[in-house]
Structure formats: structure tokens, C-alpha cells
Amino acid sequence: MxxxxxxxxxxxxxxxxxxxxxxxxxxxxxxxxxxxxxxxxxxxxxxxxxxxxxxxxxxxxxxxxxxxxxxxxxxxxxxxxxxxxxxxxxxxxxxxxxxxxxxxxxxxxxxNRVGNVKLTGDARIRYRYQSEGDKIKGTDQVVNEKQTNDNSWDYRVRVRANAQVNDRTKVTYGISTNSISFADNSTASNSDNNNIYTDLANVDYNFGGNNWDLLVGRYEYIMGGPRAYGFFYGDTFDGAQLKYQNDKFAATAGYGKFKEGPIGGYWTVDDNNYASAKTAYGELEGFFGGGRMAGSAVGVYYNNIMPKAELLGNDIALDNIDVWGAYASVNFGKWNALANYETYRDVIDNGNGSKDNADVWVGKLTYGAANFATPKSWDAWVEYLNADQFDLDGTFIGSTNGWRNDSLTSNVKSWGVGVDYTFAKNAQFQVMQSFATSAKKGDADPGEETRAQFVFVF
Structure with a gap:
């Protein structure tokens, strides 16, 4: 020029x-x-x-x-x-x-500049396949087919508008499609999946020398914070959150209600019933070896989940679930090691009035960092998951921020590997594969899951 x-x-x-x-x-x-x-x-x-x-x-x-x-x-x-x-x-x-x-x-x-309005978004094209479904141990007999090639491909598009109102206040609004299957080209028959909905609508206000942050509205909520594994995840969550943070320490408290996906369906008796849940949560985090943005971190957190089911038009309050968790994310060179533990209390009713706890252990080791802004950057990871059965029908009570299908998030021991590669600026290819998966209880093991996806950000 x-x-x-x-x-x-x-x-x-x-x-x-x-x-x-x-x-x-x-x-x-x-x-x-x-x-x-x-x-x-x-x-x-x-x-x-x-x-x-x-x-x-x-x-x-x-x-x-x-x-x-x-x-x-x-x-x-x-x-x-x-x-x-x-x-x-x-x-x-x-x-x-x-x-x-x-x-x-x-x-x-x-x-951070006043008056700046920016549109961002992402598009994902995904392939998922779960081999053979639930198989009787020691045999080749399949109990339930979990995934077929006919509905393996789907896509999702999200758009976000970010506005800087003043030097302390940001407003974010986002819309998203559901994950829409390529298997059905009929808009009428697939209308539920084609709905575009508001998944983000919040105001973020910084005060107290920018150490305090108040977030109100609809936002993404990940149990334990963004550094944790995010086993319990609310991709559409209405609430309010107050956070204090500096380069060494962060404390968060919030309250809200899950709106999409995390609870609905898992407490149901039939298609006429659905569930929702509110939660109060708190998190404490410490940062070291590079500070809050780039260093290592440890954290502890607590959630009181208050589910409520609608049974044929009548609201039924279910027992509260107390969740305690802790994580450690440690960087050493180009490596990152993540360990995460959660325990869910008063989850399973044994039929005699007593209830058990359900525990989740996650370990993940990552090498490298795939950055959307840096072509040819990549990372590779391996993880181990050990999750107890969460409720009577063996499914997890909520969605996860991870990549596994429902049957691979509860009552299971499983390994996984993956690679993320930025093949062009703002364009990334990600592939994931489970292996050595077995059920902790019962006679049927879930099939292994293969997942591959292209993600584009703009």
C-alpha cells in the first residue's frame, strides 16, 4: 500500500x-x-x-x-x-x-473501546458415529443401536453481536441454530431442530477498578469455570453472576436456571413430561506460574441443583443435588495436565429410602495449542473418564462441555484421544476417538464413539 x-x-x-x-x-x-x-x-x-x-x-x-x-x-x-x-x-x-x-x-x-460494535460467530459441520451400540459383554450381541451413519452428519451456526456501551459495560446478544441433521432435508418434518433461538443475551459490567464483574442475563455456564473440564454445562442459562478477580485469585457466586438441554429429558417418564433445574453456585480459583490468563490454576466449586419435573401439567419438586468439585490445570512447557473431580450427592434412590453418591474423575493431557488465528498450529490430547451412574435410567443428569455422547458420560470407564489442527486462519479441523470403553455396572458396554468436525469462526 x-x-x-x-x-x-x-x-x-x-x-x-x-x-x-x-x-x-x-x-x-x-x-x-x-x-x-x-x-x-x-x-x-x-x-x-x-x-x-x-x-x-x-x-x-x-x-x-x-x-x-x-x-x-x-x-x-x-x-x-x-x-x-x-x-x-x-x-x-x-x-x-x-x-x-x-x-x-x-x-x-x-x-475495551467505547462505541465498538463487533459481529462474531462460528459454524460447525460435525460427524459422529458410535459403533455397534450397547453390546452384551463377552458376546457380539448388540442391545441398542446408538448411532447410525444415516444421522451421523449435522451442522450448527451461531452469530454474536458484542457492543461496548461505555468503558465498563458490554452487551452481548447471540442466536444459534440447534444441531441440525443432514439426514432429513424436510424443513417441515425437522422443524423442531431448525428453530433459531437466542442463546446469549447479557450485560457485563466491570467496577471496583475492574476487579469486580457483574454478569446478568442469558450466558453460557460451565460448572467449575472455563478452566475446568465442564462436565456439567448449561449452553443456555438465565441467571446472574458476581465475580471478583485479580492476577492471583478469583471468587465467583451465581444463581440461575438451565433453559436448553442440560436437564430436560433425563427426568422424564414419557414424551409428555420434561424437567428443568435451577442452581446456586460458587467457585474459588487460584492462579500461578504466569497469572490468570496464561498460567496454571487450581479451583474448588459447589453447586446446589434444584430440579423440578412437570408431570402431565403438575409440577413435582425433585430432591436437591449437592455437587462438590475441584480441578487443577498445570502448564509445563508446551504441555498441559488437567485433573478434575466431582461428586454428586443424593442422586440415586435405591428404593429403600437411601441414596448413593455419584463420582466423576477426569484426567487430560494436552500437547501444543491449536489457535484459530495461527495457521498450522495444532494440539494433541489424551483423556481418561471414570463416571458413576447418575440416575435410575443410567444417563447423566445434564449435558457436558465435552465431546462424548450421552451413553459415554455415565456408568462408564473410557479413554479418548484427539487432535486439533488449524488448517487456515479461522478454520480448524478436530477429530476425537474413544477406546477401551466399558460399563461400570450391568452387562452391556457402550460402543466406541468417533467424532470429527470442521469449525469456522468469523
């Missing part, structure tokens, strides 16, 4: 009130030049420096690195820019994101 073209763009970024008597620092820009005023303003604002401090050289081709330096300096003055100027700076920052990161300027800092 020629300097005079960039200067024309940069002229719209001339931020701040420049002194009318600012001196022209460049000997090759005469006062009668069409670019004189913009060049002087940008030089006075510190956005451009020229060559050797004396020459502008308006006809010279500049490098992307030099262009990124100008964008970085313009970003530093965004608080004085108009909405239109901020929009242009945002576009330039996206274009030169890699160069800005090399300069130590985080493009994500733009999210």
Missing part, C-alpha cells in the same frame, strides 16, 4: 485537536500539497514519523510492519475518535492483527 493511500485513510483517523500552528516536520511536503494538513496533524499526534525524521516520502511503498505501527498509534488515540473513525481503525486492526501482535499490541484491547 502506498504511503499516500494510507495517509488518505489515516486522515480520517486524525484524532485529537491539533494545534493550528503545528510545524510541518517533513521537508518534502510543501504547504500547498493536498496532503499537507493531514500529514501535519498525523505527525503532531505521533501517528507517523516519516523517514529519518525529515522526509515523508509519499510515493514510497511501505511495509505491513510500518502500516501496523501507524494503526497501533491510531489505536492509542481511539478515545478521541468519532464512531466512523473507530470503525475504520477496527477494520485496519483486523487487517494487521498478526503484525500488531508482534508489536505487542493486543487487538483484543479494541473491545
Amino acid at each position: 502506498k504511503t499516500k493511500v494510507l495517509a488518505a485513510l489515516a486522515a480520517t483517523m486524525a484524532v485529537g485537536a491539533t494545534c493550528a500552528f503545528a510545524a510541518n516536520p517533513f521537508v518534502d511536503v510543501p504547504s500547498d500539497s493536498w496532503a499537507y494538513k493531514s500529514v501535519v496533524e498525523l505527525a503532531d499526534a505521533g501517528i507517523i514519523q516519516g523517514v529519518d525524521g525529515q522526509y515523508f516520502q509519499g510515493n514510497r511503498n511501505i511495509t505491513r510492519y510500518e502500516a501496523a505501527e501507524m494503526v497501533a498509534k491510531a489505536m492509542a488515540h481511539m478515545d478521541k475518535a468519532s464512531v466512523e473513525q473507530r470503525a475504520l481503525i477496527n477494520k485496519l486492526a483486523d487487517e494487521y492483527a498478526d503484525e500488531l501482535n508482534n508489536l505487542g499490541v493486543r487487538v483484543s484491547a479494541l473491545e
